[in-house]
Amino acid sequence: xxxKTFRGGVHPKGGKSLSRDAAIKEYLPEGELVFLxxxxxxxxxxxxxxxxxxxLVGQKLAxxxxxxxxxxxxxxxxxxxAVAPHECQNGDFAMSVTVENDGLYEPCEGYGRERDYRExxxxxIIAAVKDAGIVGxxxxxxxxxxxLSVKPGTVIDHVICxxxxxxxxxxxxxxxxxxxxxKAVLGMKILLSLFPGAKGVFGIENNKPLGIKAVVSxxxxxxxxxxxxxxxxxxxxxxRMLISAVTGRKINSKMLPADAGCVVVxxxxxxxxxxxxxxxxxxxxxxxxxxxxxxxxxxxIEVPIGTNVxxxxxxxxxxxxxxxxxxxxxxMMGAAVYQLDLPVNKTTSCVLAYIHDEADIEPQDCIRCxxxxxxxxxxxxxxxxxxxxxxxxxxxxxxxHGLECIGCGCCTYVCPAKRRLSQSITMAKNHVxxxxxxAAVKK
Numbered sequence: 001x002x003x004k005t006f007r008g009g010v011h012p013k014g015g016k017s018l019s020r021d022a023a024i025k026e027y028l029p030e031g032e033l034v035f036l037x038x039x040x041x042x043x044x045x046x047x048x049x050x051x052x053x054x055x056l057v058g059q060k061l062a063x064x065x066x067x068x069x070x071x072x073x074x075x076x077x078x079x080x081x082a083v084a085p086h087e088c089q090n091g092d093f094a095m096s097v098t099v100e101n102d103g104l105y106e107p108c109e110g111y112g113r114e115r116d117y118r119e120x121x122x123x124x125i126i127a128a129v130k131d132a133g134i135v136g137x138x139x140x141x142x143x144x145x146x147x148l149s150v151k152p153g154t155v156i157d158h159v160i161c162x163x164x165x166x167x168x169x170x171x172x173x174x175x176x177x178x179x180x181x182x183k184a185v186l187g188m189k190i191l192l193s194l195f196p197g198a199k200g201v202f203g204i205e206n207n208k209p210l211g212i213k214a215v216v217s218x219x220x221x222x223x224x225x226x227x228x229x230x231x232x233x234x235x236x237x238x239x240r241m242l243i244s245a246v247t248g249r250k251i252n253s254k255m256l257p258a259d260a261g262c263v264v265v266x267x268x269x270x271x272x273x274x275x276x277x278x279x280x281x282x283x284x285x286x287x288x289x290x291x292x293x294x295x296x297x298x299x300x301i302e303v304p305i306g307t308n309v310x311x312x313x314x315x316x317x318x319x320x321x322x323x324x325x326x327x328x329x330x331x332m333m334g335a336a337v338y339q340l341d342l343p344v345n346k347t348t349s350c351v352l353a354y355i356h357d358e359a360d361i362e363p364q365d366c367i368r369c370x371x372x373x374x375x376x377x378x379x380x381x382x383x384x385x386x387x388x389x390x391x392x393x394x395x396x397x398x399x400x401h402g403l404e405c406i407g408c409g410c411c412t413y414v415c416p417a418k419r420r421l422s423q424s425i426t427m428a429k430n431h432v433x434x435x436x437x438x439a440a441v442k443k
Contacts, residue, residue, distance in 0.1 A: 167330025
């Protein structure tokens with residue numbers, strides 16, 4: 001089948017060969033676990049436990065703090081040691097719950113209780129997803145129950161699974177495709193039961209032939225579920241790019257996928273839905289890729305959420321030598337961190353460590369080559385947006401449609417002058433959005 005794609009984009013070095021053949025290993029943490037309340041887009045969760053409380057696997061540590069928010073679930077049994085601010089990967093502090101792991105992994109009542117989703121009403125399925133604390137696990141962290149709660153009258157005709165995993169180095173979803181495709185298909189069937197007449201589509205990049213084969217086999221006999229091969233190109237996994245490639249429809253920053261008749265979920269998120277709805281297991285763990293040329297044994301590790309990243313790296317054999325740069329996520333959209341004393345979150349897909357930092361190059365003056373314009377999947381003018389951003393001209397920034405930037409980093413990647421285009425644009429976009437929120441509150 002012809003591989004579908006979108007206009008623009010880049011072909012960065014893959015780096016996936018380091019960990020793609022590493023089967024998923026399970027790790028049970030030794031030390032304390034820290035559960036941040038801001039592991040998702042929207043309002044932080046509100047702690048519902050106190051210091052000294054004993055908690056169990058599957059028990060809520062925090063309730064959603066608003067409509068766009070998500071519950072936080074304990075991944076271990078033990079005692080609440082602290083309810084206090086803790087450092088996040090961006091250097092800010094967020095409220096957190098620290099649990100002293102007793103090593104028993106004692107489950108709460110009802111944990112693992114199976115049920116037939118076909119006997120559940122749509123509102124019961126969505127409630128189960130909400131209670132499980134499920135969010136988009138590809139990196140965005142949007143609460144899944146909110147995504148499924150479409151406005152009355154909205155017709156959803158496509159449920160699209162994002163199996164592109166287009167970010168270099170990351171292979172956690174690929175391993176799930178090979179090892180747990182049937183559970184992902186079950187998750188798809190559960191979501192399709194919410195939207196009568198909708199078709200389920202797994203969009204998978206064509207650099208994953210074994211992944212495509214495994215999911216196609218798991219879909220056998222499912223008339224409403226198919227696999228669409230996608231061209232290997234970054235950012236093919238971007239929500240707008242994926243919808244465009246699969247359906248030909250376009251959305252922008254003022255629209256939701258539902259406005260185009262689509263619901264888009266990540267591969268790991270589908271598995272989390274199946275676990276929660278069919279098997280009574282809320283989101284308490286995830287698979288993380290630990291990789292890069294600084295890592296002794298690049299690995300894909302299933303780990304309880306809240307585990308200290310230092311333990312994860314140690315389990316992967318530690319570092320060959322002190323890394324020059326450590327990134328949470330992929331090299332294109334991930335965030336560089338200065339330390340590893342941080343917890344695994346619901347959105348922690350990868351810990352990437354480099355001995356050599358290829359991005360550590362002094363920027364030069366723009367040579368007006370136009371490469372950033374040609375590669376931008378949103379057809380923006382990155383150099384003009386950067387110029388406006390750098391001088392704080394946010395009015396011009398908006399007029400140039402800066403809010404349409406998806407932060408993919410393609411412009412920075414192709415720039416021969418190594419200008420920090422995406423970084424400046426993202427900072428300006430965040431500023432404009434924050435000011436708009438302040439203005440809305442004052443009204």
